[in-house]
Amino acid sequence: MKTNLNNSKPLQVKDLAKKSICDGHVYLTTKEGRQFYLLKPGILIEEAFIKKYAITQTTFDYVAVTDQLIISQFQTLFKELKYLQFEKDLRQKTIEIEVFFREKFSRSSHFLNFALACHEEFCAIPRNELIRMHETDLHLFRKSLYSASLAVIIAMTNDYYHYPMIKDFYNLAFALDIGLCHESYSYFVAEACNRENSVPSSGKKWMELQGASVQEISTYLGHPEKSYEFFQQQKGLLAYPELKEIVLYQHELSSGQGFPRGLPKGHVSSWEAIVLLASAMVDICDEYPFETNMMNYLKEFNNQKLKEIPVQRVYAKLCLSLDQVQNIKENAG
Numbered sequence: 001m002k003t004n005l006n007n008s009k010p011l012q013v014k015d016l017a018k019k020s021i022c023d024g025h026v027y028l029t030t031k032e033g034r035q036f037y038l039l040k041p042g043i044l045i046e047e048a049f050i051k052k053y054a055i056t057q058t059t060f061d062y063v064a065v066t067d068q069l070i071i072s073q074f075q076t077l078f079k080e081l082k083y084l085q086f087e088k089d090l091r092q093k094t095i096e097i098e099v100f101f102r103e104k105f106s107r108s109s110h111f112l113n114f115a116l117a118c119h120e121e122f123c124a125i126p127r128n129e130l131i132r133m134h135e136t137d138l139h140l141f142r143k144s145l146y147s148a149s150l151a152v153i154i155a156m157t158n159d160y161y162h163y164p165m166i167k168d169f170y171n172l173a174f175a176l177d178i179g180l181c182h183e184s185y186s187y188f189v190a191e192a193c194n195r196e197n198s199v200p201s202s203g204k205k206w207m208e209l210q211g212a213s214v215q216e217i218s219t220y221l222g223h224p225e226k227s228y229e230f231f232q233q234q235k236g237l238l239a240y241p242e243l244k245e246i247v248l249y250q251h252e253l254s255s256g257q258g259f260p261r262g263l264p265k266g267h268v269s270s271w272e273a274i275v276l277l278a279s280a281m282v283d284i285c286d287e288y289p290f291e292t293n294m295m296n297y298l299k300e301f302n303n304q305k306l307k308e309i310p311v312q313r314v315y316a317k318l319c320l321s322l323d324q325v326q327n328i329k330e331n332a333g
């Protein structure tokens with residue numbers, strides 16, 4: 001890992017246990033002076049991990065990447081949004097959030113600041129389900145954490161102001177691919193998802209070319225239905241339960257070449273587009289250069305999925321709104 005360990009601070013295991021998601025880089029130095037990289041930002045802190053190190057009361061080397069002040073400021077803004085009633089006030093508050101977002105992420109603040117604030121405020125997925133995702137693949141968990149928070153900012157910039165709706169977008173994006181959590185999940189399954197997200201209808205072909213097993217292919221092709229079942233079982237998770245249809249139709253295409261049903265899907269609503277764009281923006285992978293470069297990443301993002309109207313329209317509105325908030329701020333002095 002390329003983190004500068006000169007900035008590290010000691011962190012006792014009891015203090016690490018207070019965090020539910022890791023907010024920095026965590027290393028362990030052995031008695032012989034060898035250093036091991038243990039945890040990266042954005043992964044779940046599991047009980048088993050804490051128990052293992054609690055016995056010896058281990059102290060880790062820790063390099064923080066977040067700023068508690070920024071996280072609290074986002075949280076305050078979300079809470080203010082929650083208790084507003086009138087359309088005009090809601091709109092004003094989301095603009096305030098966009099201004100703050102732009103200000104922070106134009107200056108290389110770590111995106112985890114926003115992701116953690118969103119997680120704290122909007123996540124309604126039971127902890128055991130989060131653990132299940134994390135145990136399947138910590139990269140799948142991190143992808144979900146980041147894409148769900150992107151769904152929040154994409155929704156706000158696309159004129160969704162109502163807190164329950166924004167919360168639903170968060171949870172839909174987070175558990176969109178929970179159906180992948182299966183014993184046949186593998187690198188091939190994750191990579192097929194990434195490919196399908198950037199070049200629709202390429203995932204299955206790629207798996208076949210790579211010689212993926214029948215079980216891996218069926219885990220991949222069956223995941224929208226499995227994720228949909230999850231949302232059916234989680235009564236009360238969504239304020240607008242009808243939105244769970246997004247999950248079922250996430251990989252259907254206008255050409256009818258999608259899955260699981262191969263339905264020709266000529267129309268994609270803007271609420272579907274929000275979740276699908278958020279998911280397409282984050283791969284299931286090890287490194288995310290956007291963590292410290294989010295505004296540029298958003299502006300420069302481009303893949304074939306964007307050519308599918310209206311995902312393109314939702315993306316354009318995201319960029320336009322974040323540009324406009326800059327102008328609003330400049331005009332206000």
Ligand SMILES: [Fe+2]
Nearest residue numbers: 176177193250
């Ligand atoms: Fe998917």
